Amino acid sequence: MAHVRIAAIYQIFLKILCRTPRWTRALDRQQTPFLRSKQRTRPFGAASQEARSMANRSRRVAPVGLALVLTLVMAGCNANSQSPEPAKEKAKAAAALESVPQGQTLHYLSRRANESFETANAQMVPTSRLRWVHRGLTSWQTFPDKDTILVPDLATDTGTTADGGKTWTFTLKEGLKFSDGSPITAQDVKYGIERSFAPMFQGGLGYHKTLLVGGTDYDGPYDGKKLDSIEVVDDHKIVFHLKRPFGNWPWIVSMPAFAPVPAAADTKPETYGEHPVASGPYQVTSFRKGSQAVLERNPNWKADTDQARFAGPDKIVLDMGLNNDTIVQRLIDDKGEDKAAISNALISPSQFQRIESDPSISNRMANSPSGYFRYLAMNVKRPGLSDVRVRRAINYAVNKAELQSVYGGPKFGGQITSTIMTPGIPGHTEYDLYDGGDTGNVDKAKELLAEAGVSELKLTLTYPTDVSAIEEKEAQSIKNSLARIGVKVELKGLDGDTWSELVSSDDGDYDMTTNGWGADFPSGMSTIQPLFASSEIGNGGGNASKYSNPKVDAAIDAAIAEPDLGKAATMWAAIDKQIMEDAPVVPILVQRTQALAGSKIMNYFIPAYPPFANELVVGVGR
Numbered sequence: 001m002a003h004v005r006i007a008a009i010y011q012i013f014l015k016i017l018c019r020t021p022r023w024t025r026a027l028d029r030q031q032t033p034f035l036r037s038k039q040r041t042r043p044f045g046a047a048s049q050e051a052r053s054m055a056n057r058s059r060r061v062a063p064v065g066l067a068l069v070l071t072l073v074m075a076g077c078n079a080n081s082q083s084p085e086p087a088k089e090k091a092k093a094a095a096a097l098e099s100v101p102q103g104q105t106l107h108y109l110s111r112r113a114n115e116s117f118e119t120a121n122a123q124m125v126p127t128s129r130l131r132w133v134h135r136g137l138t139s140w141q142t143f144p145d146k147d148t149i150l151v152p153d154l155a156t157d158t159g160t161t162a163d164g165g166k167t168w169t170f171t172l173k174e175g176l177k178f179s180d181g182s183p184i185t186a187q188d189v190k191y192g193i194e195r196s197f198a199p200m201f202q203g204g205l206g207y208h209k210t211l212l213v214g215g216t217d218y219d220g221p222y223d224g225k226k227l228d229s230i231e232v233v234d235d236h237k238i239v240f241h242l243k244r245p246f247g248n249w250p251w252i253v254s255m256p257a258f259a260p261v262p263a264a265a266d267t268k269p270e271t272y273g274e275h276p277v278a279s280g281p282y283q284v285t286s287f288r289k290g291s292q293a294v295l296e297r298n299p300n301w302k303a304d305t306d307q308a309r310f311a312g313p314d315k316i317v318l319d320m321g322l323n324n325d326t327i328v329q330r331l332i333d334d335k336g337e338d339k340a341a342i343s344n345a346l347i348s349p350s351q352f353q354r355i356e357s358d359p360s361i362s363n364r365m366a367n368s369p370s371g372y373f374r375y376l377a378m379n380v381k382r383p384g385l386s387d388v389r390v391r392r393a394i395n396y397a398v399n400k401a402e403l404q405s406v407y408g409g410p411k412f413g414g415q416i417t418s419t420i421m422t423p424g425i426p427g428h429t430e431y432d433l434y435d436g437g438d439t440g441n442v443d444k445a446k447e448l449l450a451e452a453g454v455s456e457l458k459l460t461l462t463y464p465t466d467v468s469a470i471e472e473k474e475a476q477s478i479k480n481s482l483a484r485i486g487v488k489v490e491l492k493g494l495d496g497d498t499w500s501e502l503v504s505s506d507d508g509d510y511d512m513t514t515n516g517w518g519a520d521f522p523s524g525m526s527t528i529q530p531l532f533a534s535s536e537i538g539n540g541g542g543n544a545s546k547y548s549n550p551k552v553d554a555a556i557d558a559a560i561a562e563p564d565l566g567k568a569a570t571m572w573a574a575i576d577k578q579i580m581e582d583a584p585v586v587p588i589l590v591q592r593t594q595a596l597a598g599s600k601i602m603n604y605f606i607p608a609y610p611p612f613a614n615e616l617v618v619g620v621g622r
Contacts, residue, residue, distance in 0.1 A: 097144070098602045100312035100619030107341035107598075108615075109330065113290045113321030118273025120196040121204035122256035127614040131309070132295055132316060134259035135279040137170050137189065137238075138250055139308035142607035142614045147424065148522060150250055151307050154184065154260065154279070158250040165245035165563035170253065172236040177300035178262060179278035186238040188260035190230045194221040196257035200269060205255045205520060213241045222269070245561035247568050251521040281311035293318040310603070312619035325351070331596045332361055339598040340620045342613065347594055352412065355596065366613055368593045368606040370423040371414055373517045373527065374407070376478060376586040377503075377544035382511045384459055391583035393448035395434035396441045398586050399481045404438075406473050407589060414591035420528060420576045422590045424609030427524050427569035433580050445485045457487045459511040462502065465493035474514055506538025506546075513544055516591065522609045523565070524572025529556050532579050545584035552578055 108129060116122075117133045124130045126140045139153040150158050155170040162169075176184040195201060197209060198220030209215045213229035231239040240249065252258075265277045274287040281301040286294035295316040303311065327345035330338045332354060347355070347365075355361045378385045378394065385391055400416045407413035418432035436444060449455070459482070463475045472493060479489040492510070494502065502508045503515070519526035530536050533556050534548035552575060559571035580587075593611040597604040602619040606612060 097617060100310045100602055102312055103314050104620035105315040105317060105340060106313035106620050107337050108318040109322055109327045109341050109343040110318060110320050111322055111324045111327060111345055115318060115320045116273035117276050117284060119256040119259040120201035123205055124256060125610050126254045127616055129615045130256060131280055131616055132282040133276060133278045133280045133284060136258040137253040139254055141308055144605040148607055148609045153308055161563050165247045165561060166242050168240045168249045170238050173305050179283040179298040179300055181300060182262060184260050184279055185235040186232045188262050189238055190232050191221060191263045192259050192261035193230060193257050194227050195261060198222055204257060207252050208257060211242050211246055213243055247561060247563040247565055248523050248525055281309055282316060290321050309616040310619060328596060331598060334599050339600045341598040342601055342618060364597050364599060366595045366604055366606045368611040369608050370590050371593050371611040372591040373422050374589040374591050375515060376588060377513050377515055378584055379511055379546050380584050381546045384457055385511055387452045388583055389448045389452040390454055392434060393445040395583050395586050396436040396445035397481050397485045398478060399440045400588055401438035402477045403474060403588050406477055412592060414589040417587045417590045419587055420579060421524050425519060425522050425524060427573035429573045431577060440481060442484050449485060459487060460490045460492050461512045462492045462494060462510040463514050464496045464499040466496045503544045504540045515544055525560055528572060528575055547584035549582060
């Protein structure tokens with residue numbers, strides 16, 4: 001298992017990540033756009049206890065690639081002064097990708113039996129198949145060789161704020177229509193968001209639920225109540241009133257719950273996702289639960305209003321509940337309709353060997369330039385780890401090259417890292433405060449332990465056992481690394497639920513644990529706040545290091561509030577380094593993800609962020 005490929009690991013993360021109540025990630029972000037578990041509400045940011053925790057993340061995984069320098073420039077009160085014209089921006093995107101022909105049928109092979117086009121509790125990124133049917137106020141534009149950017153979708157721009165990010169205004173484009181011919185209005189957007197608060201739609205990406213004024217006490221529209229913090233000014237203008245300044249709101253409104261839903265069509269909420277009224281380029285014409293969905297063109301969608309979707313295929317057939325390995329084998333074999341297929345299947349180590357040995361197959365595999373943040377968390381509340389010099393020594397001691405090998409090597413496993421934010425997240429900056437080379441610096445580590453007056457140190461390393469042998473091998477590698485500096489490590493494997501409860505409790509009885517994380521949207525907030533804010537210690541929070549630094553908490557709050565995302569990125573970069581000065585974690589890897597497509601599929605790539613193929617730009621060649 002010394003060279004287990006990341007595809008298998010990817011599958012591992014899927015389970016691991018969604019185990020922890022506060023952690024949600026989506027490997028299949030194409031419905032857990034990065035995976036969630038139970039919805040939970042808790043404060044975010046040290047200073048704002050009234051604002052409950054952002055989404056119920058899954059994390060044991062995290063995003064990606066090149067330094068993503070996004071700037072929503074503040075011009076006067078505008079979050080991004082003037083939005084580019086959709087047609088021009090779409091042309092730029094098309095120039096960077098292959099030209100997608102109109103026509104043909106795209107096949108989607110899903111290992112998930114419960115596929116749906118419900119947006120109220122969806123956890124899928126804006127580049128996933130859910131968005132074939134639904135649009136949002138904003139969306140994401142991805143590229144094979146450039147950073148992901150935020151673009152307007154139903155809105156004319158990515159939002160404006162006149163009060164530093166506490167109130168956000170969006171104006172809908174003129175002439176937008178649903179698939180039934182009715183106009184898309186601001187009221188439809190408001191209603192779509194309100195639905196997500198209903199108890200029947202627990203879960204999903206719930207940042208908005210804790211940010212909107214009155215959101216934590218609101219239970220949806222089905223009892224006739226409205227959420228007043230979502231203000232409909234007229235058919236085209238909608239205003240959001242937040243509890244506190246929040247600069248990333250333009251990213252939040254790209255999430256599934258912000259898709260418009262006409263109230264008149266929502267007569268059976270439990271099954272609305274099977275036959276929703278479409279705002280995107282495709283409408284559901286046939287839906288057999290757990291079996292198959294057929295999508296065909298929405299005649300009322302206008303390409304010149306949409307810079308996120310290419311909408312090449314005339315028809316999309318989504319087959320559900322298929323065996324994972326069978327899907328991959330079908331894509332490897334590349335026969336018949338499978339030549340025009342994509343999927344959410346995870347590639348096994350044995351299948352990787354076959355793929356690598358044949359260029360005609362390997363050329364059809366997308367490999368992410370970046371991925372998820374894998375790290376070792378050190379419980380700073382424990383006596384043996386309370387001295388920062390000890391934690392720094394452990395940073396020097398860990399043999400990251402060996403861990404990279406455990407996860408499949410540099411090509412499939414991932415790249416060795418020394419930072420918290422991954423490439424592809426705005427503000428990601430390469431630095432290494434504890435440069436011991438890929439295999440570690442034993443002498444420097446011993447020197448720091450001597451300075452701290454520490455000898456014969458004994459620590460526990462806790463890890464989950466119900467996913468794969470990979471976690472045990474990872475733990476054993478760390479144990480071996482620390483043995484080189486005289487630190488004895490006792491390994492404690494636990495079942496997933498027990499492990500999750502332990503590391504997310506306030507006084508967990510462990511010294512160290514391995515973990516992984518994936519961000520919901522490209523901002524340092526989506527990784528740093530849940531993992532290192534003191535508000536995230538215990539009560540299901542993601543701060544497994546039990547790290548608490550009032551200066552860091554204050555810096556996190558300031559970065560969250562900053563409406564200029566360019567400035568915020570710089571702030572997150574500084575916080576990243578500030579945290580690593582205290583060494584509560586050992587960054588290990590940025591883990592890669594892979595996906596395979598049929599030979600007729602065009603524009604199949606994994607961008608820097610998110611670590612999933614953009615399903616909105618693929619086409620089918622003739």
